[in-house]
Amino acid sequence: MPPPTPAGHADTPGTEESDAELLDAYSRAVIRVVEAVGPAVVSVAVGKQVPGHGGQQIGGGSGVIVAPDGYILTNDHVVHRAGTIEVRLADGTPLPARVVGTDPATDLALIQAKGNDLACAPLGDSRSLAVGQLAIAIGNPLGFQSTVSTGVLSALGRALRGRDGRLIEDVIQHTAPLNPGNSGGPLVDSRGRIIGINTAIIALAQGIGFSIPADTAKRVVPELLAYGKVKRAHLGIGCQIRPLNPGVAAGYNLNAGYAVEVVTTNPGSPAARAGIRVGDLIVAVNSLPVGSIDDLHRILAGCLIEEPVTVTVIRGGRRIDLTVNPIGTDRSIAVR
Structure with missing residues (x-):
């Protein structure tokens, strides 16, 4: 008589097939999101005047188009003191852009590229987020188009210091790996809605990323459009x-x-x-x-x-x- 199988380790028929189905479903969800949102993600190349040195220093990051007439959300620190801005679409097309407005207090900026009928992505509702749900980060770090990483939301309501020293509240913490150049790219849920704008990583920490929530962006964007800053x-x-x-x-x-x-x-x-x-x-x-x-x-x-x-x-x-x-x-x- 064969020895009994330990509890929790039974070789149930179909287990491998079930695991494969779950992995396939996960992969399909990520693929759908990347196909839907990826075309709206751009790289942002910035020319900056260097005080005391003359010439220009090139910086950059990522951004996401939120309106078909070229309005792009990114980070304030990506375009800070920008002299010239060029965005590059997912298909490699370069477009000149200008700063519409910036808000150091939330590390958000709105820029506009010269283009029409551009692919764009919708801002979601960050109030309904839950710890543990799937998070997908898309960006164009170092010129690599549509770099994708996945993770989960690990904490909500975090706080970070902005460039001006003000506390940025209600920040999303997640485990989707970020790389230099991911700043300004979108954090997206499984339905392809933008739930945050990636803003920072902790250099010596493993798997800790932060995003400014979509609801904050919804409050900031109208002010940037109207005044170029948040009053x-x-x-x-x-x-x-x-x-x-x-x-x-x-x-x-x-x-x-x-x-x-x-x-x-x-x-x-x-x-x-x-x-x-x-x-x-x-x-x-x-x-x-x-x-x-x-x-x-x-x-x-x-x-x-x-x-x-x-x-x-x-x-x-x-x-x-x-x-x-x-x-x-x-x-x-x-x-x-």
């Missing part, structure tokens, strides 16, 4: 983090333990007009606690431009509420 509530101050005196914190029921100290106010700025002074400790905006510069950025990003906000400060041991009428700008806080 945000602007106070016009320079500031730094400062620990709160424990007695003051306890006396005013402040749980953060830290405040944002005003170290400069720009003449004529909303803060100066509202009476905010150097040395004031900002502890809240619109009753939302402020314990860091990131808190201040986050709250101001959610405020409507030119609508009054209440800034609560500690001055000389007293708590004071000041009404500030912010104006729109591309930079609201200078960090010291």
